Amino acid sequence: xxAQGVPFRFGVVGSGWRAAFFARIARQVPERFAVAxxxxxxxxxxxxxxxxxxxxxxxxxxxxxxxxAGARPDLVxxxxxxxxxxxxIRELVAAGVPVLTETPPAPDxxxxxxxxxxxxxxxxxxxxxxxxxLPMHVARAALxxxxxxxxxxxxxxxxxxxxxAAGLVRHLLGTGLAxxxxxxxxxxAPLLDPMNRAGWTGATEPRDARTVLATLDxxxxxxxxxxxxxxxxxxxxxxxxxxxxxxxxxxxDDRLVRWTDPRTVxxxxxxxxxxxxxxxxxxxxxxxxxxxxxxxxxxxxxxARLADDDLAVAGLLAGSADWVRGEGPAPYPLADGSHxxxxxxxxxxxxxxxxxxxxVAPAWAV
Numbered sequence: 001x002x003a004q005g006v007p008f009r010f011g012v013v014g015s016g017w018r019a020a021f022f023a024r025i026a027r028q029v030p031e032r033f034a035v036a037x038x039x040x041x042x043x044x045x046x047x048x049x050x051x052x053x054x055x056x057x058x059x060x061x062x063x064x065x066x067x068x069a070g071a072r073p074d075l076v077x078x079x080x081x082x083x084x085x086x087x088x089i090r091e092l093v094a095a096g097v098p099v100l101t102e103t104p105p106a107p108d109x110x111x112x113x114x115x116x117x118x119x120x121x122x123x124x125x126x127x128x129x130x131x132x133x134l135p136m137h138v139a140r141a142a143l144x145x146x147x148x149x150x151x152x153x154x155x156x157x158x159x160x161x162x163x164x165a166a167g168l169v170r171h172l173l174g175t176g177l178a179x180x181x182x183x184x185x186x187x188x189a190p191l192l193d194p195m196n197r198a199g200w201t202g203a204t205e206p207r208d209a210r211t212v213l214a215t216l217d218x219x220x221x222x223x224x225x226x227x228x229x230x231x232x233x234x235x236x237x238x239x240x241x242x243x244x245x246x247x248x249x250x251x252x253d254d255r256l257v258r259w260t261d262p263r264t265v266x267x268x269x270x271x272x273x274x275x276x277x278x279x280x281x282x283x284x285x286x287x288x289x290x291x292x293x294x295x296x297x298x299x300x301x302x303x304a305r306l307a308d309d310d311l312a313v314a315g316l317l318a319g320s321a322d323w324v325r326g327e328g329p330a331p332y333p334l335a336d337g338s339h340x341x342x343x344x345x346x347x348x349x350x351x352x353x354x355x356x357x358x359x360v361a362p363a364w365a366v
Contacts (some may be wrong), residue, residue: 182358
């Protein structure tokens with residue numbers, strides 16, 4: 001919330017599954033966020049959104065920016081199909097409106113370059129890459145910054161895909177926009193798929209699932225191993241897994257082992273303090289994540305009962321609010337989101353061709 005206690009008011013272009021995340025955050029944390037309006041293509045879809053989300057809608061981006069839904073937005077979230085997104089970003093930047101665009105900001109490398117030529121110099125575009133804002137990843141990054149692993153040298157990630165994984169890897173390694181060589185290979189194997197985005201599938205037999213393994217070589221900045229299987233976000237038979245290695249220790253998910261002196265190696269754990277378990281009657285909520293008694297992440301939205309993914313989106317929105325108000329840094333600039341997508345595209349290209357792919361940040365991004 002700003003200095004005057006006014007909620008940060010944002011608009012949304014699009015009304016799909018991911019757009020609903022932002023509306024839900026505003027509904028759960030009304031003292032911090034409010035939806036100025038949602039752009040839908042048809043009045044019929046607008047009526048559904050107004051009924052289900054409890055927010056006003058308009059038919060055009062221009063109408064949203066003017067405040068036709070009742071209030072002008074401080075920022076607009078763009079949550080549209082890949083091929084539509086660059087045009088919406090351009091329209092908003094031309095109107096002088098700060099943008100938080102869903103990933104990726106454009107479909108391919110040529111479209112990313114064209115988008116940057118048109119809007120990059122404006123400084124108005126952020127990318128909604130929320131993976132580094134997940135509570136456990138915030139804690140892991142804080143642990144690494146404290147030097148508990150020594151020099152961080154590599155990441156192994158098996159949880160999310162393409163640009164999301166690239167952004168998380170770069171964040172944990174601290175590579176910035178460094179060049180990277182990608183080598184990938186795809187494998188197919190049977191896997192039961194009991195859940196998807198819609199819920200339980202009722203499946204009782206395995207089907208072929210594609211797994212992509214890739215190495216990311218950032219040279220002197222370190223390396224990464226990427227491992228993703230189809231539908232891994234929703235399939236409970238494939239767990240999240242993250243390894244962070246350094247010159248003096250290793251973090252495997254929540255388990256830390258590290259060197260402390262010439263005769264001593266010690267072990268610790270990242271510990272989640274969770275409300276609402278057994279006789280705790282304060283409601284189900286994350287309180288904090290700590291290591292050896294030191295809090296590395298504290299939930300700034302206690303009482304909203306948010307899942308980790310929602311906490312990440314809320315954290316990104318809070319960072320965007322600070323940025324718009326001149327009270328904090330840019331949370332995830334367009335150059336970073338574009339580099340993530342280039343790496344994600346390279347993973348798929350290498351998996352298809354079997355050849356290494358070199359990703360070099362454009363001159364404008366460095």
